[in-house]
Amino acid sequence: MIQEIYDYVKQLQMIDTHEHLPAYEHMREKNDVITEFLAHYFNVDLVSAGMSGKECAALKGSSLNILEKWEVLKPYWEVCRHTGYGQSLQIAAREIYGIDSICAETIEALDAAYQKGFDGNHYRTVLKEKSKIKVSILDTWGDEGFDREYFITANRIDTLIQPRTGKDMLELEQAAGVCISSFEDYLSACEIRLNQYDKVSHILKLGIAYSRSLDFLPATRAEAEAAFLKLLRSGGGYIDKEEQIYYCDPVLTNYLFRFITGLAQEKGMVMQIHTGIQEGNGNILSNSRPSHLNEIFLEYPKMKFDLFHIGYPYQSELGALCKMFPNVFVDMCWAHIVSPVAARQILDEWLELFSFSKISGFGGDYMLIDGVYGHQFMARNNIARVLSGKVEEGLMDTEQACRIGKALLYDNPARIFGIEE
Structure with a gap:
């Protein structure tokens, strides 16, 4: 590794594209x-x-x-x-x-x-002083508060497009101020909710690949409405049974995803989407293939899609989509700890496949704050190693490598997510 590149990357301020940390330090469980x-x-x-x-x-x-x-x-x-x-x-x-x-x-x-x-200063010590993180994008549900010194938010849309419990519906009713008794009511509530999200953050998050395929097949409004009414009336009253889990027809989710994406596109929002390996022990890996989204990228050419986790183990597939579509960006959140070697190899490939301006180089994706530090340490090391290799190959000089390192860790996510100085 070229020491000058490593030293430069090591000291860079960075933007963390994805976290699951407690929204306030006092919420940490001792x-x-x-x-x-x-x-x-x-x-x-x-x-x-x-x-x-x-x-x-x-x-x-x-x-x-x-x-x-x-x-x-x-x-x-x-x-x-x-x-x-x-x-x-x-x-x-x-x-x-x-x-x-x-x-x-x-x-x-x-x-x-x-x-x-647990002295009340650990967030500052780890996130600001040691990790040099300007801000982290916090994955949030609903109207949760958050510490603006450390976070901005990405609002989840999973329950909007795949309502599965009476609680999901009740919370949407209360937040939107709409009594949901028809499909039109539901669509209106979703639009109001999206407007509310946009006032806090223009970033959305979809993690639905944990529960179904990312293959959102086309569905007509009539098909979606029939599926919705069946869901609403199931069990004698959807909203009255808050904790009961219901079956949400994929047809309904397919339609609602397109509905929400269309509204988000009009507002100039950014959608982060989980692709690749799911956290935990056991799931259907193929549900999360990035190529399932190919038709969506064609249908919504002005919508920014930020695809997570290098799509591992479909990282080359993800890279091909990013090369093909101006509105598709790749995000290395989680990737450096899922497989440090794969993260280095795919970054090496991507730097010669498409514009480096489309890559966000780090997102901690942790529930525990100390893990964020370890992850960013590994990410900086990976990026410096790959860039050093490009210099040694003669593809670029050290100054260019340092410029790319800054783009991956700061400039690109700042531009993609509209994070102001």
């Missing part, structure tokens, strides 16, 4: 460091490696002390520590808490240092 570190992502590797549900629950619970938890964790840690998720946690332990290695001899010291982070 627990031990093992419970915290297993709250998101790494526990998936442990279960994949054979950890039982009982063991996982014990590590996340409060019945064992920190040393007892380590004894349960140790055999799985040894076989998973080199995954992207494991690397991120080791970096956080070393760079935030001064613990060089996570092991039986250091776990108590790590926990003691972690506990000191």
Whole structure:
């Protein structure tokens, strides 16, 4: 790696395109460091490696002390520590808490240092001072508040296009101020809701690939209305049964997605879409193929689509779509910890496939704040390594490489998401 490029990328201020952190620091749940570190992502590797549900629950619970938890964790840690998720946690332990290695001899010291982070200043220390993050785009549902010192929001549209419980419908009624008794009422409520979102943030988020395919086949209004009325009347009253889960016909979701996308396009909004591997243990991977969205990109040419997670393992497919469509952008959020090697390889490919101005280089995508630090550390390292390789190949000089590094981490997401200075 060329030291000048690494040093430059390391000190850059960045924009974080995607987070799941508590909206305010005081909302952080105080627990031990093992419970915290297993709250998101790494526990998936442990279960994949054979950890039982009982063991996982014990590590996340409060019945064992920190040393007892380590004894349960140790055999799985040894076989998973080199995954992207494991690397991120080791970096956080070393760079935030001064613990060089996570092991039986250091776990108590790590926990003691972690506990000191509940001083009300951990967000500032980790996000601003150590990670140099100007702002993070926080994935939010509904009218949740958020700390504007650290976040702007991306508003979820999943429940608008796929209502599945009476609570979904009731919350939409209350937020929009519309009594929903017809399909026209529902469409009006969705439009009002989108207007409300736009006043807070012009960024939308769709994570529906966790529950169905991204293949939104065309549907007529008549077909969608019939599906909606069936849903509304199911069980003798949709809204009256808040917690009951209902079947939402894909025809209805297909129509509503196009309806919402059309409105968002008129407003000049940006839609972030989950593509590629789903978090957790077990799902239908092919539901999240980026190519399912091909027709949507054709139908809504003025809508900005920001496609998440490099589409892993469909990253070349995602790159081809980005090359073909001016309105499609790629986002490396989550990617550097899902597979550090794949993130480097695809960035290497993309820099010679399409304009680097279409790539956002980092999004932490974490529920735990220390993980954000580890992830951005890995992202900067990955980007510097790839750019150094391009210089060594003679494709660009060091000055150009540094300019691209700044574009990936700051200039591009600032422009794509309209983030003002």
